[in-house]
Amino acid sequence: MRYFPCLYFMRWRSSIVVNTYNVDTMRVHALPWVLNAKLGPAVVVDPQFLHSQFFAGLLLSDGHLYKTYKVTHNSAFSLEMKWGDPGLSMVVSTFTLLKSAGLATGNFVERKRTAEVKPNVEQSYGVAYGYSLRHALFTDLRHIWYPNGYKIVPGCVKDYLSPVCLYTWFAGDGNARGAGVEFNTQSFQHDDVLFLADILLTKYQLQSEIQTEGKGYVIVLKQKAARQFAGLIHTLVPTCYSYKLKHLRN
Template sequence: MTECLKWDNNKICSVIFLNIKDNVNISSKRLTSKERIGPHNIDIISMIIGSTLSYSHLEKRKNGIGTRVIFEQSNRNVEYLMWFHAYFSSRGYCSSIKPKLKIKIKQEGKVYYQYRISSYTFSSLNWIYEMFYKFVDGKYKKFVPLNIEEYLTPLALAIWFMEDGFSKGKGASIATNCFTLEEVNFLCKVLKSKYNIIATSNKSGKNKGHIIYIHSNSMKLFTSIVKPYLLPSLYYKLGFYK
């Protein structure tokens, strides 16, 4: 494993490269998931972690030994999705072909318009799948990893907020409806222990689970952490602190 520095948005940050082979192009579809091993820098890992806490899900391929990222967004957040796609495709993690709008019909006949990005399959992403998924009642279900604090970088937090965050009064919230109350409370504790952000779980409505509420007295701190990574078009999610 080697480490170097890169220049990004007038900041120097550490980039860790894992198991690099000079003669391997990770964007080649002809490679098997075992051969497509990297590099994975900390920004890519952070984006996957942050997005998996939100809409994205990880898929371990049945006929292979690797994992791919399935990223979905509604047509209301298309600018963010295109930015996400451009970031991943320019680094060889998915096709350069821009995603197209598709219609999805859910329960009770409700029609949704969404975009979908599927990454290439990497055996070296299996560890993230194993962090997030457990086999329960005959299928794999997503859970909050017990070691999430280790990987909840400022960029991961910003990705999570861009996908699931919204302003609420003088504070802000992050939709965590898919997780249990115990998991939501755990995430609140992680925000406190890692960033000193005061957050609590709030009911989202009858049978709609719980969301995270970031208290107003932590918004300046929260904004200072995530805003450097937010798309300007999503500053509105910070409410009074945009």
């Protein structure tokens, strides 16, 4: 999330559940490019979409796979995004798909978080938080994405980093930066960030810079590369996320 650039390293207090929601009762900005399917409770989705470009984009940004604490327990998936039209839309869309695949109940909650954005300065904000059922599919994915207990960028991402994956990743962890854009990759190790930057260059000829921010690293696309990037994903961006690219329209 760009809202607090170093959130991964910040101290935050436990959240309070404010409300519980169900995806069937929510209006959502449709993401028709996800599996070329119309979103809705009647849609039947192949669980293999967990190995799709869309899901890879979620795991590169705000998606998380829970650790299996007991041998008999499988992992589960969670997604937390800042409350508001964009984040809420992504959470509802994701858990509509998971529910259709029988991998979630379709419920998510509104939470309040308090983060220390700098020494002795705290800021409160709301988040939409969704979580799946435990399933062997998530356990398999966790072995790929968290082989040593922390999230990495697995080699298979190179095959998944399509425009759909780029958009989903950017929707969660991207933002405008000056005349360009950046991906907030502070939670990844330096080698993983280098790997992502190399994919952007070799696959899409997107020249980037890796810059230090807080205790981690971000990938920055300057104006020319940012315009190229916007051209790759502009047809996928729903209205609620268009603000992230509006500075590149002129």
